[in-house]
Amino acid sequence: MKCVKCGRPLGPKPAATVQTAQGLSAWGPVCARRAGLIEAKPRQRAIQLRTTSHRPEETEDQLPLEFAA
Numbered sequence: 001m002k003c004v005k006c007g008r009p010l011g012p013k014p015a016a017t018v019q020t021a022q023g024l025s026a027w028g029p030v031c032a033r034r035a036g037l038i039e040a041k042p043r044q045r046a047i048q049l050r051t052t053s054h055r056p057e058e059t060e061d062q063l064p065l066e067f068a069a
């Protein structure tokens, strides 16, 4: 999928999608924010960095425990 505005390749989940007569159009995060399709969240990043630690081993250990019961 590519951003309809700037043509940049997007991941599997675009920041925003708009249904048009030609079909579903995907928008990148920057263009969607500029067009007002999504809200800008300036502080979100700092909060995420504080709460989510970069420890993949811990997450992998916790997942089997939740499914074990």
Ligand SMILES: [Zn+2]
Pocket (backbone or CB within 6 Å): 003, 004, 005, 006, 007, 008, 027, 028, 029, 030, 031, 032
């Ligand atoms: Zn774009």
